[in-house]
Amino acid sequence: MTALPDAHGPKRSWWKSNQQKLTPWLFLAPGIFMFAVYVVWPIFASFQFSFYDWDGLSPKEWVGWGNYQELWGDRNFIISLKNNLIWLVLYMLAVPAGLGIAIFLNQTVSGIRIYKSLFFFPFVISQVVVGLMFAWFYAPNFGLFFQLTEWLFGTGTAVLANPDYATYGIIVAGLWPQIAYCMILYLTGLNNVAPDQIEAARLDGAKGLKMLWYVVLPQLRPATFIAVVVTVIGALRSFDLVSIMTNGGPFGQTRVLSFYMYEKALSEYGYRMGYGAAIAVVLFLIMMVFIAGFVWKMVRDERGH
């Protein structure tokens, strides 16, 4: 009986003395575990797979850099890369457009909440629904856009059947919810703009664009940063809209890297796991350039202030 407190005593005191250090790790443990199993490990597994030729059934065969060499000669990979670039550039339009709508909506009119939620609506509905709606909008023969162009120019334009327009057509569909997202980020940012600074600027005679550029925007920098980050990542991981609206077509001209990876590794005509993994690695490295840049900037800002 007397032995018990002795046995517990030192243990308890060890816990007590290390409690401060251990608690954060204990709270982090579930998150770290999930992150390691579902993010970190698959990343390294993809790197490993990309050096093999593997159909998912037969034994893996080591091919070294073979998959990567094949990538550079693969026309479809180049098309996907080019399309990803177009996505990246045009998707950025969501940031200024979101800002514009946010400034427009940042006023006190009766019922403004309803207008705000209506503008936010496209972000709430699923990307699949957005894709379907735009696909019907563009559809040859019965689509609204097709009929509009038919009425205007005599011959209808089937956006998604035209290799030159299709990617832009999908990006427009993607911009719709993305603008809503940027708008909501800016709306919350605008709430935090200091009224006294606006007042002071107004007294100094600033107005219009000058006011926006020199007084409001600097205060919105955190919102801009987040908006740019989510838009860059959104553009690079675009997949659902391509899959729903064109399935990569017409004749593979709207493929992006994530879709091409899916096609090669997981679709009905794919099952080249190694090749798909190589595409995923390239996409990952491109994303890493941006993510590393963002992280570097965040760390610098934190240290600087």
Add this chain to the structure above:
Amino acid sequence: MLRKPLTAGLALSIALLAGTSAIAQQRVLTFNTDTSDPAPKAAFEALIADFEAEYPDIDVQVNLFDHEGYKTAIRNFLTADSPDLANWYAGNRMKPFVDAGQFMDVSDVWADNGLNEQLASAASSMTIDDKQWGVPYTYYQWGMYYNKALYEQVGAKVPETYDEFVENCKLFKDAGIDCLTTGTSAMWPGAGIFDYFNLRTNGYDFHMQLTGGEIPWTDERVRETFAQWNRLVEPGYITANAAAIDWQDAAALMSQGKAANYVMGNFAVATFKDGGMTDDTLGFFPFPTINPDVARAEDAPTDTVHIPAGAKNPEDAKTFLAFLARADVQTKLNAALGQLPVNNESTVDEADPFLSQGFEMLSTASGLAQFFDRDAPAEMAASGMEGFQEFMAYPDNLEDILTRLESDRQRIYAK
């Protein structure tokens, strides 16, 4: 007095024991299938009920998969948790599984039940390395479905030859009707058109060699196939913007009287009829003759059942395959499916003009192809179908398309 309840109790417990042991003795057969659409689902439920009635000591347990999801799922369950039976497709589609040793050789089922004669039309597509790897239970024909009312309207006659077909197209074009419609948004409908142009221009053996990777895509004979096809593309006889149209939407064009012909599989009949067509307005004819010197061959994709190599109960699974191959079973199953039985001793519903025409057409064909994406390996099929889609939109790109397909061929088949 004490004895009676005791014996009664004993008898009861023996009966109970016997009862439970009867259940324990009933052997389980797990069957993974993708027959999730209403008609196939009902057809398979009836099939399994009949099988269990005939073999009361076997209990078939069905795992139903969504049709599209099944194509991915089969790769997982074959390696991880094998059923005793699984649905799949004939031809090159089953080759990866045969090569990886995932399907069981069922040549003995074929030999013991005389299937080599009864299932002769599908034998070649079920055979790899001189062994049979499953049992085909249904197929359906491809061909030309047409709108009878439109033929009457422009005064066209059902064509026998391709020249007549092209002449009809001029009539339809003048009347503002698409002569041939298709929707290649999902790519495969274009492959059906290519199959027929190639089969009619160069014949079955050439087609199989081409999809088998033995003939370059830049071959003069392949160019001839595309040249014949171009007689419809260049003048604009095919529905515009087909690359952005779903096959069902193209079917609607035909039911609405905006298009006259559609190269399709027999499963599309239901879609045409949903669109308001009847046996009086919807017609079918075999794809017209292009080169009179080649024997007529048809596309007839075949659905099959296989025994995975990891099956726990292969003996009963073979019993099931033998049952499934039987003429009377296939007759009943296909009547419910609305498709054609593979067994040549089976019969089809004479009242269905499409089934009886198809059965007649297939049983007199010189060869049956499985369809482009089942005859060619998956990667080649994907780039081929992309090329066909592009050709129908930009026929001038043909040279570029063929060069690309040829370089793909050299890479894909070299492995």
